[in-house]
Amino acid sequence: MAFTNEHPLRLCNLSWLARLGIAGLVLAALGGTAASGIYLYLHHENRDERPGMTIDDVKAHYHGIVAEAPLLAALERGHPDDLNADDRERLIEWLRDDSSRLSQTFDSLDLGAFAPAEIIAVSCLGCHARTSTGDGEAADIPLEYWDDVEALSVSRDVQPVPVLILAASTHTHALGLASIAIAIGLLSLLTRWPRVVVGLVLALTGLGLAADLGGWWLTRTNPAFAYMIVAGGSAFGGGMTLLSLMVLLDICLPAPRPQAK
Numbered sequence: 001m002a003f004t005n006e007h008p009l010r011l012c013n014l015s016w017l018a019r020l021g022i023a024g025l026v027l028a029a030l031g032g033t034a035a036s037g038i039y040l041y042l043h044h045e046n047r048d049e050r051p052g053m054t055i056d057d058v059k060a061h062y063h064g065i066v067a068e069a070p071l072l073a074a075l076e077r078g079h080p081d082d083l084n085a086d087d088r089e090r091l092i093e094w095l096r097d098d099s100s101r102l103s104q105t106f107d108s109l110d111l112g113a114f115a116p117a118e119i120i121a122v123s124c125l126g127c128h129a130r131t132s133t134g135d136g137e138a139a140d141i142p143l144e145y146w147d148d149v150e151a152l153s154v155s156r157d158v159q160p161v162p163v164l165i166l167a168a169s170t171h172t173h174a175l176g177l178a179s180i181a182i183a184i185g186l187l188s189l190l191t192r193w194p195r196v197v198v199g200l201v202l203a204l205t206g207l208g209l210a211a212d213l214g215g216w217w218l219t220r221t222n223p224a225f226a227y228m229i230v231a232g233g234s235a236f237g238g239g240m241t242l243l244s245l246m247v248l249l250d251i252c253l254p255a256p257r258p259q260a261k
C-alpha cells in the first residue's frame with residue numbers, strides 16, 4: 001500500500017449525531033478561548049497601575065516594574081533649567097510625600113503661592129498647557145489639571161507574580177491548553193482542507209503556545225521577552241480559533257463526492 005497523508009477516517013463521513021457532538025465540543029473550546037482572552041484583559045489590565053492594557057501590564061506581571069514618577073525624575077534631573085531652587089525643592093518634597101496625600105496638598109490654600117498647583121501654574125504651564133505654542137513647548141504633556149499631574153506623580157513598585165504561583169499556573173496552563181490544542185489539532189487533520197493549510201495553522205498554534213509559556217519564564221529575567229508572550233499568545237489564540245472554524249465548517253458542509261481513482 002502506498003503511503004498517504006490521508007487518514008481513512010474523515011469528519012464529513014461521520015454520522016450526523018457524531019458530528020453534532022463534535023460541533024458542540026469544538027464550540028465549547030472556542031468559547032473557552034474567547035473567555036480566557038476576556039479574563040486576561042480584566043485581570044491584567046491594571047497590573048502596571050495604569051489604566052488600559054499595554055505591554056507594561058505584561059512586563060509588570062512577569063517581571064515587575066519599578067519606576068520613579070516621571071514628574072519627580074524630570075525635576076531631579078534639572079528640568080526645567082530655569083526653575084528656581086526653592087520651588088524645585090518644594091515640588092520634590094511634595095512628590096516624595098505619602099502618595100495618598102498628594103491630592104490634598106496639591107492646591108492647599110494654607111500653602112498659598114507655595115502650593116504645588118501654584119508653582120506649576122507659574123513655572124510650567126507656559127510650555128505644559130494644552131494650548132501652549134512656540135519654542136520648546138510640551139502641549140502633549142499637559143500639567144493643567146490635577147488629573148494631568150496625578151498621572152505623572154505616582155512612583156511604581158509592582159512586584160512580579162511569585163515563582164510558586166507562576167509554576168502552578170504554568171503547570172495547569174501547559175497541560176490544559178496543550179491537551180485541548182492536540183485534540184482540536186487531530187480533528188483538523190481529519191478535515192477535507194488542504195494539508196498545507198492545516199499544517200501551517202497547526203504549526204502557528206503549537207509554536208505559539210510554546211513561545212507564550214516559555215516567555216513567562218524568560219520575561220522574569222528580561223522584560224523584553226514580554227513581546228514573545230504577546231506574539232505567542234496571539235498566535236495560539238488565533239490558531240485555535242482558525243482550527244476550530246475549519247473543523248466546524250467541515251462538519252457542516254455536505255461530504256465531497258469520492259474522487260475517481
Ligand code: HEC
Pocket residue numbers: 070071072073074079080083119120123124125126127128136137138141152
Ligand atoms: C520651556 C518650556 C518648558 C517648561 C517651562 C517646562 N517644561 Fe517640562 N517639558 C518641556 C519639553 C519640551 C518636554 C519634552 C522633552 C523632554 O522630556 O525634555 C518636557 C517634558 C516634561 C516632562 C516629561 C519628562 C519625561 O521623562 O517624560 C515632565 C514630567 C515635565 N516636563 C515637567 C515639567 C514641570 C513640572 C515643569 C515646571 C516646574 C516644566 N516641565 C516646565 C518643556 C518645558
